[in-house]
Amino acid sequence: MTKEEIKQKVLSLITEGNFLPEAKGKEEIRGDQLLEAYGMDSFAFIQMIVCLEKAFHVEVPEELLVVKKWETVNLIVETLDGMLSHGGHMGVSV
Secondary structure (H helix, E strand, C coil): CCHHHHHHHHHHHHHHCCCCCCCCCHHHCCCCCCHHHHCCCHHHHHHHHHHHHHHHCCCCCHHHCCHHHCCCHHHHHHHHHHHHHCCCCCCCCC
């Protein structure tokens, strides 16, 4: 899966899952914008992680469950790309 394919799937999942209540659609979401700016809170963050794990068939290790790794679409794509290239698991070296 290419990074662009990952990005498009992430954008679809986070908009369809209503994790960003202030985003009007995936076209509006900038890759470098903090998701918090679109209304993401800690509850939505955990829900998003669970959704991404299911959709990408990965398991996010506890050490990666920090907002800094997931606070923008670009960071989500980078983190997922790293996980997918390591068979769905990886440590804190992302």
